Amino acid sequence: MKRSLAVDIGLPLGLLILLCIGAFAVGQFPVSPHDLFAVLWARISGSASGVAPTVDAVIWHVRLPRIAAAVLVGAALAGAGSTYQGLFRNPLVSPDILGVAAGAGLGAVFGIFLSVSIITVEVLAFAGGLGAVAVVYLIGTAMRGRDPILVLVLAGVAMGTLLGAAIALVKVFADPYNQLPAITFWLLGSLTAVTLPDLAAAVPAILVGLVPLYLLRWRMNVMTLGEEEARSLGVNTTLLRFLFIAGATLITSAAVSISGIIGWIGLIIPHVARLIAGPEFSRLLPVSMLMGAAYLLLVDTLARTMATIEIPIGVLTAFIGAPFFLWLLASSRRGWQ
Amino acid sequence: MILAAERLDIGYRRTKIGHGIDLDIREGEVLCLLGPNGGGKTTLMKTLLGLLPALGGTVKLRGRDIASFSRAELAKIVGYVPQAGTNFFPFNVIDIVLMGRVAHIGLFASPGKKDVATAERALAALGIAHLRDRVYTEISGGERQLALIARALAQEPQLLVMDEPTASLDFGNQLRVLDQITALARRGMAVVLSTHDPDHVFLCGDRAALLRDGRLVALGPPSLVITEEALAALYGVAVEVVELPDHQTHTAVPARGRKPFAR
Numbered sequence: 001m002k003r004s005l006a007v008d009i010g011l012p013l014g015l016l017i018l019l020c021i022g023a024f025a026v027g028q029f030p031v032s033p034h035d036l037f038a039v040l041w042a043r044i045s046g047s048a049s050g051v052a053p054t055v056d057a058v059i060w061h062v063r064l065p066r067i068a069a070a071v072l073v074g075a076a077l078a079g080a081g082s083t084y085q086g087l088f089r090n091p092l093v094s095p096d097i098l099g100v101a102a103g104a105g106l107g108a109v110f111g112i113f114l115s116v117s118i119i120t121v122e123v124l125a126f127a128g129g130l131g132a133v134a135v136v137y138l139i140g141t142a143m144r145g146r147d148p149i150l151v152l153v154l155a156g157v158a159m160g161t162l163l164g165a166a167i168a169l170v171k172v173f174a175d176p177y178n179q180l181p182a183i184t185f186w187l188l189g190s191l192t193a194v195t196l197p198d199l200a201a202a203v204p205a206i207l208v209g210l211v212p213l214y215l216l217r218w219r220m221n222v223m224t225l226g227e228e229e230a231r232s233l234g235v236n237t238t239l240l241r242f243l244f245i246a247g248a249t250l251i252t253s254a255a256v257s258i259s260g261i262i263g264w265i266g267l268i269i270p271h272v273a274r275l276i277a278g279p280e281f282s283r284l285l286p287v288s289m290l291m292g293a294a295y296l297l298l299v300d301t302l303a304r305t306m307a308t309i310e311i312p313i314g315v316l317t318a319f320i321g322a323p324f325f326l327w328l329l330a331s332s333r334r335g336w337q
Numbered sequence: 338m339i340l341a342a343e344r345l346d347i348g349y350r351r352t353k354i355g356h357g358i359d360l361d362i363r364e365g366e367v368l369c370l371l372g373p374n375g376g377g378k379t380t381l382m383k384t385l386l387g388l389l390p391a392l393g394g395t396v397k398l399r400g401r402d403i404a405s406f407s408r409a410e411l412a413k414i415v416g417y418v419p420q421a422g423t424n425f426f427p428f429n430v431i432d433i434v435l436m437g438r439v440a441h442i443g444l445f446a447s448p449g450k451k452d453v454a455t456a457e458r459a460l461a462a463l464g465i466a467h468l469r470d471r472v473y474t475e476i477s478g479g480e481r482q483l484a485l486i487a488r489a490l491a492q493e494p495q496l497l498v499m500d501e502p503t504a505s506l507d508f509g510n511q512l513r514v515l516d517q518i519t520a521l522a523r524r525g526m527a528v529v530l531s532t533h534d535p536d537h538v539f540l541c542g543d544r545a546a547l548l549r550d551g552r553l554v555a556l557g558p559p560s561l562v563i564t565e566e567a568l569a570a571l572y573g574v575a576v577e578v579v580e581l582p583d584h585q586t587h588t589a590v591p592a593r594g595r596k597p598f599a600r
Contacts, residue, residue, distance in 0.1 A: 086426070218447040222436045224426050229419055232386055233492065234412025234440025279426030282447065 008277045012290035016071070019294050023067050023301045029058050069194040069258060070300040071293040074265060076206050076255035078292020080248040081266030082273065082284050083213055086224045087244050088149055095252040095266035098156040098245065102163035103132025104256040105187055109170050112182050118193060121186075122201070122257045129253030132159055137245060148241070149227060188312035189262035191300050202254040209250030212243040213285060220244065220281040262314050264321040265292050272328065338363055339399060339496050339527050340385065340415075346393030347377060347384045347551065353392055354380045355551030362496065362529055367522045369538040370531040371563070372548035373572055378531040381548065382498050385529065386417050398496075412440035416489030418499040421481035430468045430476065430484050434459055437491030452491075459490035463517055479510025486517065497521065499530040503537055515541045535563050535576075535589040547571060560587055 025031050035051045039059050042049030049056065080095040088097065096102065107128025111121035136159050140152040167187075174180050213220070219240055222230050230237050252266070273288040296313070299320060303311045340362040348354040355377040362368050370378045383389040385396055387403045396403040398414060406414075416437070434456040435448045442448055448456075460466045463483045468476060473484060482502055489497055502518065503511040519541045522528050532538060538545045538559045545562045547555040549571055555562045568576040568589060575592040 089426075215445040218442070219439070219444070221428070221432065222439050225436065228383075228388055229417070231388060231408055232412065232415075232417035232419075233436060233488075234409040236408055274426070279428055280432060 005283060008283055008287050009290065012287060012294055016290055016294040016297070019297045019301070020067055020071070023070075023297055024059060024063050026301060026305050027058075027063065028305075029054070029062075031055055031059060031063075065194055065196050065199065066191050066300065066304075067297060068196075068199055069191045070297040072199060072202065072206065073191070073255045073259040073262065074269075074292040074294070074296025075289035076251045076292075077262065077266040077296070078269035078273070078288040079210065079213065079285060080252040080255075081292075082270035082281070082288040083220070083244055083248040084266070085270050086220050086279075086281060086284075087241065087248075088153060089224055089226060091271050092267070094263070095248065096160065096261075096263075097153065098136045098249065099132035099159035099163060100129040100249055100252045101256060101261045101263075102160040102167070104129035104253060105261055106132075106163045106166050106170070108186050108257075108260070109167050109174075109183050112179055112186065113170050113174050115179070119198075122198065126205070126253050126257035129256055130249060132163060133245065133249040133253075135159060137242070147227065148238075185312060186260040187314075189260040189314040189317075190310070190312060191259055192304075192310060194258050198258045202258050205254035206251050209247040209254065212247040213251075216240060216243060217282040217285060221279070224279070224281075260314070262296070262317055264314075264317040265296055268321050268325045269295055271325070275328070340529075341397045342385065342394065343397070344394035345381075345384065345391055345396060347380045347389065348392050349380070349389065353551075355548070357394070358553045360546060360553065360556065362527050364495070364527050365522055365525045366543040367518060367528045367530065367541050369542035369545050369559070370529065370548055371533075371535060371538055371545055371571070376548040376571075377551040378548055379500060380551075382500060382529065382531060386415060386498055387411055388417075409440040412492055412494070414494055415496045415498060416492045416494035418482075418485050418489045418497060418502060420500050420502075420504055421478055421485050427472045427474045430460070430465075430471050430473050431456060433473050433484055434488045434491050437488035440492060455493070456487070456491045459487040460484075462490060463487050477510070479506045479513060482506060482510070482514055483517065486514075490521075494526075496527040496529070499528065501531050501533065503532060503534065511537070512540075535559075535568060535578075538563060539587045539589075563587070563589065565592075 021033065021036070024036050025033060035055050036059065038049045038051050039056055077095055084093045084095055084097055085091055104125040105128070107124035107126070108121050111124040136152060136155045139155040140148055143151045171180060171183055174183055219235065222233060222235050223237065223240055223244070225233070227237055269292040270284070270288045273284055273291050277283040277287040299316045300313055303313050303316050338361050342358055342360040345358040345360070346353055346356050347358065358381065370381065372378055380389065384391055387396070387406065390404065398406065403411070435452060437459070438448055438452040438455065442452060457466065457469065460469060463486055465480060465483050465487065468480055468484065473481065476484070486502070502514050506514060515537060518528055518530065522543070542559045544557060545559045546553055547562060547567060554570070555567055563578065565576055565578050568578070576589050577592045578587055578589050580587055
């Protein structure tokens, strides 16, 4: 029997809230829970908090953007991952299957190479991600009469390799003292530089991308049966596939443009969420997103507190994610047969 | 007549597999497609389902060209039962059966109480109501096949197209599935199925269509069409077709040590 939706959603939500409180408290400038709640209450009630202004600044200007970014990007990547995995009927699919990450990477790397402003780098990354998937999708629709999913995956692989080569080429020409470290850091993912205006720009794109995923949530289940069966059941697979890919790509591009390439979340979180909540997409999507948010927040908090220097998030998500994923694979029978 | 194929050419894109097939399917009858691997059974079924376009000739569903139907319109008339055993996500059986309702449910909607009731009726009609909350990937092959038939019934179609419904089932499950198919036809459903076993055609087929090299070589009642000569021509092996003592059922048994076309 299935557990109730309240439990499936309540547990990760509770975990996420606890992690948020923890993330506000720890760091190079520790904030006590008492101070944290005093500052929060002051903001709500409008009265003076009685806490040092430095603490106030740390909470609102340092911790908040970063925590919000981790929650947003984690939820976005996991939501997009669960969509792609269902659509491609494969648990090894991640949001970059169609070249989003490579496209966004090339856009950002090119921007850093041209020494443009951070916001322009983000715009280039966003456009690069959307552009790469658009090209892959057009190639997929141009090759008619074959399994459309297979063509898309293969075109995505080819596009990813091509863009990866282009990224490598730009790195060769980049200034090894100023630009190359920035490029490497971006390609490994980081939430260090995310500001509230960045978030304000990314949130609408993510919300717009979520609209088709939410509205078509039940139809997604039918899509996981595969092209032929879904069509025989009466589904316009061409239209639905386009809407799901467009939504998930928009979400991923927006997330990647502010955080850089953070691997593994979109791959393992939907898998774990499926083990907990089952494959039914109307449950899987919210549970995936909450767990993705919680996981990235945990990893980012570790990244900025574990060592005196900041560890790139992409390194940590893989170091924690890969062994956990293997353990899960070995210990569970449900999920995939 | 619910479905009629006229001078139908079938195949994939530029590769023509079958030519000039004339076939009709009536309410309440089970039509069995029999023929060797590569003979065109699956391609013919996919063309009848509108999943592949006809390369020549027409398929008419209730007198209207199948190419002019939308997928949802088609799904309300024709149900497809694929071979069980593809790797699904671990949905519950009821969730799988509910997916049969998709053509009846609005684009942004989820199944309602009526749809659940229809799905439950389909499960009950096949005697698998107890599997409702089991995980599809954890039940047996025979149960999976029945669940997929239930999903097609939940579409409330008038024609079922089944791709080797008895393949990879154990002996008991083969007979159970065939019994259910016969029962569905007695209630008015038109059924087209493909099989590799002539005995299954004798058991449940009202008519048999023999396909070889993409051509329809015979069409008619199984006891007239499935002869020793026909099976030898289809499969290139020597077979004896024996009438059982009840004078109703026939069975095909290998004639070992005899060359095909020996008589």
